Structures are given as structure tokens and as C-alpha cells.
Amino acid sequence: MAVKLNAINFQSPKCPSFALPAIASPRSPKFYMASTLHSGSKDVRTVKKPFSPPRKIHDQDFLPYPASEEFHDQVKELSERAKEIPDDFFVVLVGDMITEEALPTYQTLLNTFDGVRDETGASPTSWAIWTRAWTAEENRHGDLLNKYLYLSGRVNMKQLEKTIQYLIGSGMDPRIENNPYLGFIYTSFQERATFISHGNTARLAREHGDFKLAQICGTIAADEKRHETAYTKIVEKLFEIDPDGTMLAFADMMKKKISMPAHLVYDGRDDNLFDHFSAVAQRLDVYTAKDYADIIEHLVRRWKVEKLIGLSAEGQKAQDYVCGLPPKIRRLEERAQTQSKQAPRIPFSWIHDREVQL
Numbered sequence: 001m002a003v004k005l006n007a008i009n010f011q012s013p014k015c016p017s018f019a020l021p022a023i024a025s026p027r028s029p030k031f032y033m034a035s036t037l038h039s040g041s042k043d044v045r046t047v048k049k050p051f052s053p054p055r056k057i058h059d060q061d062f063l064p065y066p067a068s069e070e071f072h073d074q075v076k077e078l079s080e081r082a083k084e085i086p087d088d089f090f091v092v093l094v095g096d097m098i099t100e101e102a103l104p105t106y107q108t109l110l111n112t113f114d115g116v117r118d119e120t121g122a123s124p125t126s127w128a129i130w131t132r133a134w135t136a137e138e139n140r141h142g143d144l145l146n147k148y149l150y151l152s153g154r155v156n157m158k159q160l161e162k163t164i165q166y167l168i169g170s171g172m173d174p175r176i177e178n179n180p181y182l183g184f185i186y187t188s189f190q191e192r193a194t195f196i197s198h199g200n201t202a203r204l205a206r207e208h209g210d211f212k213l214a215q216i217c218g219t220i221a222a223d224e225k226r227h228e229t230a231y232t233k234i235v236e237k238l239f240e241i242d243p244d245g246t247m248l249a250f251a252d253m254m255k256k257k258i259s260m261p262a263h264l265v266y267d268g269r270d271d272n273l274f275d276h277f278s279a280v281a282q283r284l285d286v287y288t289a290k291d292y293a294d295i296i297e298h299l300v301r302r303w304k305v306e307k308l309i310g311l312s313a314e315g316q317k318a319q320d321y322v323c324g325l326p327p328k329i330r331r332l333e334e335r336a337q338t339q340s341k342q343a344p345r346i347p348f349s350w351i352h353d354r355e356v357q358l
């Protein structure tokens with residue numbers, strides 16, 4: 001029995017600013033996110049075996065191992081090292097950990113994309129296999145950071161757990177509208193953003209003399225880089241087979257702006273927690289408005305957007321818009337920086353209400 005063939009369905013384009021091709025369009029749907037696997041095929045048999053991702057992050061490679069006799073000494077060493085790290089770094093690390101821990105939301109999101117979703121929860125299509133493997137890998141990030149923070153003794157675990165619970169309960173809405181073009185442009189952007197963010201926390205941990213924490217953040221950053229490579233390759237293929245539709249989707253996603261996965265974060269106290277966390281991340285150079293512009297520029301280069309030819313008039317408009325966006329964002333950011341006053345210090349429940357400058 002052949003596995004159901006999934007093609008992208010654009011029966012109702014929902015992108016007001018840059019409409020995507022309708023299903024009846026001569027351009028549609030060139031892009032079959034389909035599996036033609038047969039249930040008896042080798043590929044399906046492989047899926048029945050436990051999936052082994054190309055790289056696994058084991059907690060015991062980075063953290064004290066509870067079964068070891070040195071466990072308590074190692075925990076003491078870890079917390080001694082953590083004492084040398086400033087509070088603002090912990091605010092950012094906690095925010096990164098909480099973002100990773102809201103993974104159920106992201107797997108749900110991927111399974112909203114038409115044509116590539118995991119139809120059964122154990123679907124043998126390549127798309128579903130990828131999504132489950134990606135989820136398994138991402139799951140290690142939140143686990144590892146959470147365990148490190150628990151052992152560090154620097155954070156209010158009760159508040160962290162509460163925040164994670166609120167965030168998963170709130171979900172997220174990046175306005176992808178079930179559209180895999182928008183979806184994979186969004187994930188390409190996000191994976192690079194997390195690669196930058198974890199890479200910078202690794203750098204800061206090193207600067208604060210904690211090489212083990214730097215290794216944790218660096219290893220996670222390396223995973224994000226591989227994820228970015230996978231998603232950008234998918235979009236690269238989309239540009240190859242449907243340049244106009246992909247160009248319109250890229251512009252549409254940029255017009256909507258990339259909302260961060262934890263944009264609905266809440267700890268039960270601070271109504272502007274995401275803004276406050278983002279302000280600290282910006283001040284520490286972990287993730288900034290400049291990074292946002294750099295990512296767009298990187299993707300424009302990666303997908304050779306400036307060199308696309310043969311686009312429709314609407315496609316060309318979208319191309320001009322996207323290519324002109326990075327300098328525009330940088331100018332706005334510079335203006336905001338020169339106008340900004342001295343930022344206040346505010347308490348963060350994540351670190352026992354100690355105050356941190358925004």
C-alpha cells in the first residue's frame with residue numbers, strides 16, 4: 001500500500017501582502033513535500049528501528065554524573081564556578097533555556113505546515129522522520145541547560161518551572177498560517193538566531209572562566225548550526241523550483257517580522273518579561289537587533305536572492321523589499337540607540353528578584 005502522497009495545498013492563500021500561488025496556478029504545486037515510500041520498503045523498515053540522530057548530547061559528558069563517587073565534589077565545583085558569573089548572564093541563560101524547554105510548541109508548529117506534517121505521529125514520510133529526529137535533538141538542549149541551571153544554585157527553580165509551564169500553555173503564533181514556504185523560511189531564520197545566541201553565551205561563559213559551561217553552550221550552538229543548514233537547504237530548493245512563490249513568501253515573512261519563539265513568556269509577575277529578557281540579551285551582545293539584520297542579509301546571500309531573474313512584477317517588488325531591509329533595520333536601530341536613555345535596573349524572579357540592568 002502506498003503511503004499517502006502529500007502535496008502542498010494552496011487552496012486559500014492567506015498571505016495578504018504577498019499572495020502565494022493558488023493551487024490552480026500554472027506554477028503550482030511544483031514542490032511535492034511527499035513521500036512515495038511503500039510500507040514494505042527498506043526506508044520504512046529503517047524507520048521501525050530506534051532513530052539515531054547523527055549526534056547526541058549526553059548530559060553526563062558535560063555535567064556531574066550522579067552514579068559517580070565524585071558527584072558531590074563535582075557539583076560543588078560547578079556551583080563554585082557559577083558564582084563567578086554575573087547575574088545578567090544568568091538572566092539570558094535562563095531565557096535561552098526556557099525557550100528551548102517550550103519544545104512541544106515548536107513540534108506542534110512544524111506539524112501545522114501543509115504537506116509536510118506528521119499525519120499519524122509515527123508517519124514514515126521523510127518530513128515526519130526529520131521533524132521527530134529534530135525534536136529529539138532539540139529536547140537535549142532544554143534538558144542540559146535546565147540541569148546545569150539546577151546544579152548551579154544561582155536561579156529560582158520554582159520560578160523557572162512556572163515560566164516554562166506558562167510558556168508552553170501560551171504557545172506561539174509566528175503567523176506561518178500552515179504554509180511550508182513561510183514555515184521553512186521562519187525555521188531557517190530561527191535556527192540561525194539560536195546558533196548566534198548560544199554561540200555568544202558560550203563566548204561569555206569562556207570570558208567568565210567557565211569552560212565547561214562554554215562547552216555546553218557551544219555544543220548546543222553547533223546543533224543549531226546543523227539545523228540551520230538543513231532548513232536553508234530546503235528553502236534553497238524552493239527557490240530553485242519556484243523562485244517567484246518563494247520570493248513572495250520570503251518578503252511576506254519579513255513583513256510580518258520574525259517573532260521570537262518565547263515572545264509570550266511570563267513568570268506570573270512581569271507582564272513585559274520578554275522585552276526585559278531581550279533587553280538584557282541585547283546589552284550583553286548575545287542577540288541584538290544588529291543580529292536580526294545580519295541574519296536577513298545572510299539568508300539573502302545564502303539563497304542568492306539578489307541574483308534571481310525572471311520574477312513576476314510582484315516577485316521583483318518582493319525581491320527589492322527583502323534586499324533593502326537589512327540597511328533599513330540597522331538605520332532604525334542606530335537611531336533608537338542614540339535616543340535611548342539610561343536603562344533602568346529591574347528585578348528578575350528567575351534569579352530570586354535580584355536586580356539587573358536592562
Ligand SMILES: [Fe+2]
Pocket residue numbers: 100138141194224
Ligand atoms: Fe535548540
Ligand SMILES: [Fe+2]
Pocket residue numbers: 138191194223224227
Ligand atoms: Fe535547532
